[in-house]
Amino acid sequence: MSYALQGSLLDQVEQVGLRSLAGAVRRTPLSRGAWVDLRPGWLTGADELFARLMPGGSGGVDWRGERRMMYDREVDTPRLLRFYSATERWPDPVLQQARSALSTYYADELGEPFTTAGMCLYRDGRDSVAWHGDREGRASTHDTMVAIVSIGSPRALMMRPAGGGESIRFTLGHGDLVVMGGSHQRTWEHAIPKSSKPVGPRISVQFRPHGIR
Numbered sequence: 001m002s003y004a005l006q007g008s009l010l011d012q013v014e015q016v017g018l019r020s021l022a023g024a025v026r027r028t029p030l031s032r033g034a035w036v037d038l039r040p041g042w043l044t045g046a047d048e049l050f051a052r053l054m055p056g057g058s059g060g061v062d063w064r065g066e067r068r069m070m071y072d073r074e075v076d077t078p079r080l081l082r083f084y085s086a087t088e089r090w091p092d093p094v095l096q097q098a099r100s101a102l103s104t105y106y107a108d109e110l111g112e113p114f115t116t117a118g119m120c121l122y123r124d125g126r127d128s129v130a131w132h133g134d135r136e137g138r139a140s141t142h143d144t145m146v147a148i149v150s151i152g153s154p155r156a157l158m159m160r161p162a163g164g165g166e167s168i169r170f171t172l173g174h175g176d177l178v179v180m181g182g183s184h185q186r187t188w189e190h191a192i193p194k195s196s197k198p199v200g201p202r203i204s205v206q207f208r209p210h211g212i213r
């Protein structure tokens, strides 16, 4: 009897879905009013979702190469991007579920819902993003949150105080959730460094409130 129950639970775990946030999110306070929340393994069925979101996958994501202003210069971003506004069709329903679960969990602290989904595809270890804060819009003056779900191959997400200082490393993959909050986007910086080791593709989905980027 208990075996049968276990079997059916295991089957469910392979489905694309979300585990709970309540009671499972661990906060690390950083300096200057910034903090990081971690919820490892938030997403279930991460491999299946990864396949849907990859180029040619059933999600139909039209990945784009882009140029971006960084430190007042326009640079080629060595990664592929697709930004989804609040109103357009998103490539998988679990992403809307994630947005609403995050909005509910952080409602009191954030005071507004998460709205958009920015997606990045790091094809291999040569793809990366340089040190930056997500400072466009109100993030340059106000506390906010950026929530990132990571799928595919694990990659290092680095953080350091803005302008330099000792960095901290999070290795993210397999449906892990990380949330950067408080003053993080203006007082700290984050980066995905290049990797000289062979590394497979990784997709990151960033949820942000309206007007933050």
Ligand SMILES: O=C(O)CCC(=O)C(=O)O
Pocket: 118, 120, 129, 134, 148, 150, 157, 190, 191, 192, 204, 206
């Ligand atoms: O890939 C990530 O997890 C981080 C992406 C990022 O920092 C950004 O696009 O602003």
Ligand SMILES: [Fe+2]
Pocket: 132, 133, 134, 190
């Ligand atoms: Fe960022």
